[in-house]
Amino acid sequence: MRVSPSTDFPDDRLGTPGIRWLAPPETKMRRAVGAPQEVTLERGREVLYKGNPCWLVKLQGYDSPEAVDELRGHRLLVPSSERPPLEDEDEFYVQDLVGLRVLMHADGSPAGTVTDIFDGTGTHDVLQIEVPGRPTYMLPFARELVPVVDLAAGVMRIEPPEGLLDLAVSGPDPDEDGAGEGWAGESGAGEAAPRRRRRRRQRKGGVAEAAPSPEMAR
Structure with missing residues (x-):
């Protein structure tokens, strides 16, 4: 599936296999409906799509176009505890x-x-x-x-x-x-x-x- 990154650490978040959390799409009030579900990222790589960088990722258990289509608009998340510390006081x-x-x-x-x-x-x-x-x-x-x-x-x-x-x-x-x-x-x-x-x-x-x-x- 194709995913547009919204992170400063795409290699770690999208290129490194491991546990992620799949959150439902946000409403116009920027609120998600439903709790995030645990998923496993099997692999990912950066590509260009229509001239813009994006990532192709494979989630465990989502093996068909029909299954992937159900994830349209969803978001991949990581726990706040896994965020790298910031060294700059202005970041x-x-x-x-x-x-x-x-x-x-x-x-x-x-x-x-x-x-x-x-x-x-x-x-x-x-x-x-x-x-x-x-x-x-x-x-x-x-x-x-x-x-x-x-x-x-x-x-x-x-x-x-x-x-x-x-x-x-x-x-x-x-x-x-x-x-x-x-x-x-x-x-x-x-x-x-x-x-x-x-x-x-x-x-x-x-x-x-x-x-x-x-x-x-x-």
Whole structure:
């Protein structure tokens, strides 16, 4: 089956045989319906599909196109305990950032909740932040704009460009085709953000979030 990796460690996650967890597709609210099931990864290799890198993997017990087709939209996961430690203080796992409460750095007033992170087209990745009763807004994940990330307290403190929260720029539905492309420029926040010489980015510790393709089953 064909799988698109969403991890910074694809060789370990998709190329090394062992136990993985198969999770059902997420809803538009980014919630999975049903508990993950244990599966065995027999083998995997990286290939190009329509010019883009992906992986062909074989899961034990899924030996026919019909069986693989039932996995369309499922995700392969690993336990959080198996994530490699991060050595850089400016690196975070995406899963640890989603759900953080967002506060204004100046006065501690609430500014929403991190609901998603997208790969930026420029220097920085982009946070999607939701505020109850207001449109979603986007913020580049740069130290100048996000000076404090306190995972233990479940809090992120931000110093957004003037007027950003008033504009509350909305982004496209992340479940629609093309979502996550060009966020930094399209949100309007990316151009206003000062750039750092060293990129502040997130590590992705999962395995894959994509639709297996039955015609690519091995």
